[in-house]
Amino acid sequence: MTVKEKLKGLFEKNRGRYLSGEEIAADLGCTRGAVWKAVRSLEDEGYRIDAVTNKGYCMLSENDIISEEGIKKYLSSGDKNKIVVLKQTDSTNLRLKEIAAEGATEGTLVVAGEQTAGRGRLGRTFASPPDSGVYMSLLLRPEMGASDAIRITTAAAVAVAEVAEQLTGRKTGIKWVNDIYCEGRKVCGILTEASFNVEFGGFDYAVLGIGINVYEPEGGFPDELKSVAGALLPERVPDLRNRMIAGIVNRFTELYRNIGDSTYLDAYEKRLMWKGEKINIISPKGTSAAVLKGIDHECGLVVEYPDGTEGVISSGEISIRKN
Incomplete structure (x- = not known):
């Protein structure tokens, strides 16, 4: 050192x-x-x-710079997590996948101050400007079937929402399946990527990626994002990002230990956006209208179609938009 x-x-x-x-x-x-x-x-x-x-x-206590030492100070696990802090990288998920393939232990964390190729669901990009957000990826080696991967994403959404509310005092909403909103604007995206063992039908590892707009970037959001993107806070708060990273790891770890019992889904559904409202379900096959009813114990979205029948949709290549 x-x-x-x-x-x-x-x-x-x-x-x-x-x-x-x-x-x-x-x-x-x-x-x-x-x-x-x-x-x-x-x-x-x-x-x-x-x-x-x-x-x-x-x-000075007013500093809000991400550092390994600053994160560890707030971690419940102390020095048990291996933490890699990068000033800039293409994608924290990509970097962590490389580390995972080399045999890194569960709980390894990669954090960056900026991403040049941040990614979201369905191949979308995730804007990750410097010195304004939290861009983090956590390595997991879960003992569960591949079909349960959605539980990781939904548990992470609860952890982010709860910690953001605790640290900022602002209410959040969750847009199924992986986005966190604040005052009608998206402030966080979550992307879980995995490597599966074909022979045993389970995980080799999973990489949980979380990107949060903590502050609005210098010069504001790009024109194409101004109508949808937002930030948790308008002004800097001392050491907030280190506390947020550690808080999310701490809370997610608590949920992850008992992820199969689904009790965290109550906190997820409490924040679920658009319940009782008309939505469009968008898939490669086209767009379908429905009313959003809630979620089931398998994290699927329960909807009611115009003919009165109910159905459950899984994440896959499906997204939803408010009608």
């Missing part, structure tokens, strides 16, 4: 407190000159660090 990485961890543990150069050097086992260089390097990364003669250095 470099002096800069050690210093980042020390600062994270002592946010808002001044540490003398001598104290830091002794703690890290380096020279005061090395401390000074590490401080400058952290400032170049965007950290706000106050330096006062006879007091030392202080990482």
Whole structure:
């Protein structure tokens, strides 16, 4: 571990407190000159660090920069999760798939400050501008059948919605099956991708990808997204993104341990958007009209067709839109 990485961890543990150069050097086992260089390097990364003669250095509490040390500080599992934090990547799901194929353990987490090729369901792109969102992928090695993969996505939706509400005070809604909305605008997309064992009919691994618009990006959303995309908060909150990442991992892990009992679906259905309203079901075969009734215990969407009959649709290549 470099002096800069050690210093980042020390600062994270002592946010808002001044540490003398001598104290830091002794703690890290380096020279005061090395401390000074590490401080400058952290400032170049965007950290706000106050330096006062006879007091030392202080990482200001207002920082909201994603870091491994900052995430671990809030994780219930402590140092058990392997965390990879990247300033920029094409897709956190793609990076984690590579790590998974090399035998990484369940709970490995990849987080990026920006994605250049973020992806959503049905081949759609997910805009992932720098320094404004949370883009994270969690490695799972579930003991369940392939048909139960939708449970991972729906449990993650509950975890994101609950943590977002706790940390921001704003109400959220869930658009079946994988989108989180706030005040009528999409603020989060979830994409679960998996590698299956053909012989045994189960998972080799699953990669749970979550992208959240925490703040509106500098310059606003692209024109093609302005009518649908939103952000959780208009202004920055100190250390919010590290707390949000850790909070989602913590809550999802709780749900994941008992994912087969379906009790979390009550929290999902409570936030389900468009219940009782007319929707269009869009599939490769065409568009069908229906009224959205709710979800069943297998996470399928229960709908009522114009002739009065009910049906259940699974996610697959199907999406829904409000009529």
